[in-house]
């Protein structure tokens with residue numbers, strides 16, 4: 615595996631592969647890998663001849679009061695895991711390379727980026743869409759891999775890909791959960807043992823919402839009942855490439871999100 619920091623070098627490294635018509639898969643990440651990331655990398659490895667993983671903690675998608683400074687970073691471990699997973703290139707640009715002096719061009723996806731996460735994180739999706747477009751331009755992948763856990767993000771990026779005619783296939787892969795049901799997230803490391811226990815309320819409440827939806831009852835009411843006592847940011851059913859029951863809660867200082875795709879999961883189980 616080759617680790618690359620410079621944008622020009624990243625482009626040059628892929629030029630031969632592109633000329634030879636080899637397929638390129640990109641997994642955009644902010645590092646602190648867990649099995650969710652590894653499932654995306656494995657899929658990229660299975661479906662492409664060349665696999666690029668970007669590791670960039672994107673400052674523009676964090677609000678001023680968010681956890682940019684303390685976001686978990688373990689580059690040595692991430693490099694090892696990426697190499698073991700068969701990644702060809704680990705792209706680790708610096709913030710200055712990605713956002714040079716006087717940077718002033720942004721991508722705004724309108725309706726899909728409104729509501730849900732944006733209520734608590736204004737400007738978040740502008741940062742996500744912009745960095746994803748930059749990564750797509752640098753790597754020019756045939757396929758890009760995202761996790762369903764960030765359901766709104768996946769829909770926003772998919773919309774951007776369609777609206778701007780980007781020549782790549784969006785691959786959105788299922789949420790990976792711990793055995794007890796908690797969705798894997800780099801932010802789970804912030805949780806104390808008690809908080810992690812409390813956090814299980816979130817996937818359970820979403821399951822209750824799914825059950826309600828299956829019976830023809832109100833999934834939001836059912837999920838809200840399950841979340842009573844927690845600090846809830848939102849519980850909502852939104853059309854995120856299909857009806858999706860999504861929720862965000864705060865456990866101590868940590869904000870957790872999770873979702874269930876109602877139609878798919880109702881027919882799957």
Ligand code: PAF
Nearest residue numbers: 642643644672742745764
């Ligand atoms: O999901 C993430 O890790 C980030 O939002 C992404 C897609 C890498 C953009 O910074």
